[in-house]
Amino acid sequence: MTSQAFHPIGTPGQPWSEAEKAEWLARQSRQRSYTTDVLSVIERLRPHFDLVEYGRLDYGPDGYPLLAIRSRDWRDDLPTALVTGGVHGYETSGVHGALQFVEQHAADYAGRVNLLVAPCISPWAYERIHRWNANAIDPNRSFRDNSPAQESAALMQLVAPLHDRVLVHIDLHETTDTDESEFRPALAARDGKPHEPGEIPDGFYLCGDSENPQPGFQQAVIEAVAKVTHIAPADANGEIIGSPVVAAGVINYPVRQLGLCAGITDAPYKTTTEVYPDSPRATPAQCNAAQAAAVCAAIDYALAHQ
Template structure:
């Protein structure tokens, strides 16, 4: 029996991947925790079903929400949550933004919100999909990750040019205890990065960093939760910071969600829910604050 937690120096084949999948189980309800909130929001926003995951189409329908007062002359904002299904506040933060703040901005922006891109991952508390693919490394043409492929088709179908993209994520302690070891085992490599930043940070686009935009998000979130300090090397997760709480990745070349939208402004938020200084509500509020801070900045430069 293959070890699905530690690297053997050999990449997983289909046998090891099937074993990993057999070890996964449903731990919470997408219907109860997400779909019922989407249904409740249908009075305020247009709910568009853009398909379903083939793993269980009835159990995992996919939705985006759009503002009813769509105006083609307004910039369009894309908000995505649950690309990594296990990152709870990304999903719940997107829904809370819709429920509490979005209507304050619909006269100025159009919104496309996909609150839970990976519902199987949400229910099983997983970073990967059932094929051991990471959706947040899979946003490219003909993607084999149907979570990514379905979202890209749905956004393209709107014919909207995305002005800003907020992709809502978390960094959790289970990254070290579960997901980094599994990644090392799957790929037959040694995992060298074990850094878990203690606090909130953002990931911008190295080719288009928009530092003032990122800084506005950080300033907004610091009113809700603490910002992750750099480590002794001036880094977060092995990457040099560009300002407090901000690092940059080449988002397009590594096929992150924020890369496919080709937005002028993009950010990946990273909340730290395992800190003793925060609770679940703080984490949701931090995601909302990140979006609000970014939107207020965009309004200030219009």
């Protein structure tokens, strides 16, 4: 679908000043609870996994502990699988799909691979169902040295000791109708640029790394997810969100150049998932299950081809 959208904050053609950012922040409100939805689930996992508090967000008066779930039987001789979710807080199945993977499937990998799962990287944005953090910064363009996003910097610090020991990294995301109706117009307004309407793909797709695309790996994930939910077709230009489709349900991005979460390690196998929760053909349960299936398929392929 396509839409034209005018953003109510700022002057067209002029990037936001601190005043516009403050006006934007004043409009944000808590709509759900990180403590209830996420921390309570993580706490249930404590008997079987190590929980690591790897940082704390301070957006006064609100503070948020950042928690990761770690294999209790961690062994330095095993490869590591990194699973991240909730880089964009509004992308719900990224968070709950990561937790579902741990609850339902992580035990299957004990003794085979070390698991490190950071299920909700942006809890402030999770509560406000937003893409940005409280400073109007997109964490998923901020995984770089001297990151301006607390969320991104904390995760990078957590992962730094494992940088060259991660075999597979799968980062769980969604593409939603609000990308086009709300978040892309807001981005254009914040940066003082025109909003160019786009098309939201109907279905699941992957963003691989253009520097190391690993087509067999991407296809294995697509095939597993196709058993759970439908795969997004290419648009009339042979593209998905403006990028050429290189295989069914797969596009590639230069993940490190763009400061994306998928680029924070040297993992030979890496991908970003994108489900479409607004599709009439998908339910929230299917979206969570699709994310969990993607994680399993990614780890299985990586272990079989290491």
